[in-house]
Amino acid sequence: MINGVGLGFRRDLYKILLDSSSYRPSFIELAPENWMGLGGQWGKILKEAAELYPITCHGLSLSLGSPDPLDWDFLKQIKQFLKEYSIEIYSEHLSFNSCDNAHLYELFPLPFCDEAIKHVAERIRQVQDFLERKIAIENISYYTVIEPQMDEASFIRSIAEEADCQLLLDVNNVYVNAFNHQYNPYDFIEALPLERVAIMHMAGHKQKSEHLIIDTHGEAIIDPVFELLDWTCQRMSPTPVLLERDFNYPEYSELVTEMQTIEKILDRNWTLAHAS
Numbered sequence: 001m002i003n004g005v006g007l008g009f010r011r012d013l014y015k016i017l018l019d020s021s022s023y024r025p026s027f028i029e030l031a032p033e034n035w036m037g038l039g040g041q042w043g044k045i046l047k048e049a050a051e052l053y054p055i056t057c058h059g060l061s062l063s064l065g066s067p068d069p070l071d072w073d074f075l076k077q078i079k080q081f082l083k084e085y086s087i088e089i090y091s092e093h094l095s096f097n098s099c100d101n102a103h104l105y106e107l108f109p110l111p112f113c114d115e116a117i118k119h120v121a122e123r124i125r126q127v128q129d130f131l132e133r134k135i136a137i138e139n140i141s142y143y144t145v146i147e148p149q150m151d152e153a154s155f156i157r158s159i160a161e162e163a164d165c166q167l168l169l170d171v172n173n174v175y176v177n178a179f180n181h182q183y184n185p186y187d188f189i190e191a192l193p194l195e196r197v198a199i200m201h202m203a204g205h206k207q208k209s210e211h212l213i214i215d216t217h218g219e220a221i222i223d224p225v226f227e228l229l230d231w232t233c234q235r236m237s238p239t240p241v242l243l244e245r246d247f248n249y250p251e252y253s254e255l256v257t258e259m260q261t262i263e264k265i266l267d268r269n270w271t272l273a274h275a276s
């Protein structure tokens, strides 16, 4: 079972992650869309990585909230990829990024309402039936709320229960949303069904103005986000935690320091669980 601290397997990082003298995270995470069906040099790199690391998959284009029909050909490829690389955890965003067959390069939030709960939970169930496994859905960062009938935590809880799926809890996204939409991030996490969390994400963000921060995955993690992770770990069973870093890469040693800081938090909270 995957545990410990992982790092996103990005093309800018592959060399250092495959280098035998580098610090090795416990696992790597990748977007299957970026790697499926690749041959040549990148196919070889993926095979090499799979020999060194357990892999988790974080999808980009399933568009769970879309009104369009699910893309079954795409799901067939996903199923094959998950099998080929023995992927334990496959996560996707609680959002939509396609509409009327147009694929948009943004993850759009869903309206927090009963109709959306029904729609997305049904699609998650269909995906899970097809893949013959549970998937984890991620709380995304968003900057506009669309006609909410309920708060976001209730929305996520209802979907998770109705679809009987797992959650990917992105701790930085909670912090970013709580700041931008002025709610308490601790209350938000407390209201989630934490027993469904299969994996967590940690990342950095950028403060753009006094009232706005942007989820960039391009900065160092700030202390309040580490503190939120620590508090969350006290309330749940061990899960793997991934450091997401997608651009503005620092020296690898800085990412190692961040992973080790996360690891200390996990160890402090979950030592007994690790030992058993």
Ligand SMILES: [Fe+2]
Binding pocket: 138, 170, 201, 244
């Ligand atoms: Fe994330």
